[in-house]
Amino acid sequence: MKNFFCIVLLWTIATLTWAQTPATRVTVQGRVVDTASAPIPFSTVFLLNPKDSSMVSFGRANDNGAFTIRNVKQGTYLFKISSVGFFDHNQQLKTSDKTVEDLGTIKLKPITKELIEVVVKTAKAPLTIRGDTVEYNASSFKVPPGSTVEDLLRKLPGVQVDQDGSIRAQGQEVKKVLVDGKAFFGNDPKMATKNLQAQAITKVQVFNDKTEQAKLTGVEDGKKEKTLNLELKEEYKKGGFGKVTAGAGPASRVDGSDIPMRTEIKGNYNKFDAKQQFSIIGLGNNTNQTGLSWDDYQDFRGSNSFNWNDNADFGFSGSNRFIYFGNDDDETLGIPIGGSQGRGFTNNAAGGLNYNYDTKKTKLSTSYYYSQTQLSLNSQRNRRTLLENGGQFRTEEVTNQFNFSGNHRVSLRFEKQLDSTNTLVVLNNSRLNNGNANLFTRQDLYRNSVDISTRNTTNTGNTLQQFGSATSLIYRHKFKKKGRSFAASGTYQINTNDADRLLNARNEFLQATSANDVLRIINQEQGTVSQRSQYKASLLFVEPFAKKYFWETFYNFNLRYDEVDYDVFNVGDASRTRNDSLSRYYKNNYLFNRIGSSVRYSFKGMNISAGVAGQQFTLDGRFAADQTAATFNRINRSFTNVVPNISLNYDMKNNRYLFAGYDVGVQMPSSRDLQPIIDNSNPLYVREGNPDLLPQLGHNLNGGFSYFNPGSFTNLFFNLYGTYYVNQIVYSQTIDPQTLITTTRPENISGGRNLGSYIGFGFPLKKTKATLNLNTNFNFGRNLTRINDVLNETNNRNYNFRTRLELTPKDWLTFYANADWGIINTRYSLNTSQNQRIYNTNYNGDLNLKFPGDFYLNTSMNYRIFKNERLGFNQQVPIWNASAYKILGKAKKAEIRLTAFDLLNRNVIVSQYAGQNYVQDERTRTLARYFMLSFTYNMRGVQAKMRKNGYF
Structure with missing residues (x-):
């Protein structure tokens, strides 16, 4: 292992010497x-x-x-x-x-x-530079036949692709990837870069796109979104192209899995022309490749499926144009999702269709995506919890779960230019989810390092069905007077949830003083039926009142209805009785009104905006143990806030940008947190609501600078941000000294704050041959919470440093190496002796070689180190992968590949985390060593033998 990194270091030194030798x-x-x-x-x-x-x-x-x-x-x-x-x-x-x-x-x-x-x-x-746009000629950057767009991007100067597929260009994150100027499977950039073939691309364009707000109003707001456009070759617009891969191989039994073989099949087919795009993708495997995008994961959690990029909520630029409620996911009794980042063992299947139609006056984009995952997950977790008197207790937890989740997602965007001044946009995003989960948990709680104080074993069975849909209508009108515009929008959204849970828990309190308190058994049926409906409307008017000044006025209306029926039944040997102390039925009606105005100055790259908005939030809620109750308890609250907003965006020309801003974010308490409901799904960690919660205010300040030199491809990006919280919603804890049962309850505390920064710097050591990227970010947080009515202050100081070296000296050789160092320094006011310093280190190298006869070799090493000296925790995980493949045939359309994953058979998922009054580490068994022989066939440039104007 040490030799591997010595080679990397020597190679870097040699490259630097080579790049700087003047003789x-x-x-x-x-x-x-x-x-x-x-x-x-x-x-x-x-x-x-x-x-x-x-x-x-x-x-x-x-x-x-x-x-x-x-x-x-x-x-x-x-x-x-x-x-x-x-x-x-x-x-x-x-x-x-x-x-x-x-x-x-x-x-x-x-x-x-x-x-x-x-x-x-x-x-x-090879490349053309027009202002802030860099256009790459794809044919000038050689990649092996069958490579994806992601492989091509790694070759482009100024473009960086991280290990997880995230893209950075000119030092900034790429927000959108377009194909011939059109969206591809929604807004996930990885869907295009991982599925489209590099040889289908003729040009790659990187540019700063306007925000949707600026496009809507016609007024430049100074904000830019880094965008990447893939331009297809003409022959790929005339026919179909795609790729299919199938593979299988033996698996190691050391990882604990019962599956002797690993198999996968995946493919995509695309048919594009000047007006239309049609794509189909599919996959099936048991190699932990879910194929899920972030939107799929969020939809499964039951979050809003609305596409925020179309800005149906008008208002100040930035995130605070939206109306934020707290996290209501807990209402769903949702299935635990533990399969992210390759955790556990999964069987996966997914498939989707995407269709785009684009003309000068009509634009249609629609897609359907289905995915399903079966997950088997076994984890071990160790936690140390700090008490108010300087003491602590330790928890050892083992979990085993088996989950199934299925997700249908449909999206549609239709834009019609009615005439030169009027535009209509129709949006719909819908989802349908179902799933089930079986979870076993054992928790042992120690007052000291030897004797068990409390033991809990819990078996839980969940079933879930969810439906969500959001439909929006946006109307835009531009007046004859330049800069004057009007926009109106309306949205209807519905979310339904039907969930059932069987809870069987055995709690043993081994140090109880009373014999009656030694054993507590919970055997319950819990069910949730909920429906959330939301009606929204927004108006926006922009008026230029001088050559360089614009007046913007907006109004937001939001009406939301929540109805939740949560029933709990105690199940005995021969009886089933309702538990009125845990059951709850409630209705909440939320009414939100906001009106605001701002003045914007825009001239020669300078863009300054200052405004203020007044908003009122009203809650009319009622709750009881059952919907048939004779009397209901009421929650009637009304909040009024004045929200300022100031922003500065300055295009200093020559690819230099300066930005700064101040705003106040308002987060309303979640419906779940406002209800005095007791949730005992984890019998040792009980949660209840607080009807007296106030909205959380966050004073946000940010600023930064970016620079890109298109002549040398040197880039610099810096930003600084900070937030100070007033009435922050935190979760205070009461820990029973005898049973160690923790009860958490939300409350408002002022004084929390967060300060952070990111600095990125990249430059070529030798143009087109070697590039070095350096970045660092830090975050200082102050979090307040009460532990047994004693205020605890947790101060986190997080430091991260990263360097990445990209070597592409020859077409037959590429090498990528990066190193990440992370330090988490946590200080507790309750118990300073338990202050923690956590180290997370990651080294990664990726080598690609081309040999005569179209033979290729790829090998990568990922070495992760996790340390916590205070707890004596030291975990090292080396993962070595390798593959050898050959391109077949004169047309080079086929490939045969032998892959070895985790040759050292050491793969395990490890994580460390320091919370408000605890620190924990976790180990999860996951997919270890396996081998796979696969065959790939590329369909390229299939000529369409149809009538001239036909599509199929």
């Missing part, structure tokens, strides 16, 4: 002008390999047309200059013994109508 290097310089000798600013200059036109180095002219390319190895190159509106300049360049190769003044011919028919056959420019 055998020259500097190429010159000046670009037009035929009238006027300078052509910001032209892109390339040095290409004359054999295959691959990019060796590049640069960019300044505003006077002068360019410089440093550290050029002596040799022969194809020298190329590209600029928008001019014909490319191409010449052969052979460097001399001079340290500076001055090419003098180079003139470019403008593209005119007389010359437009001239065909110039030459090497394509």
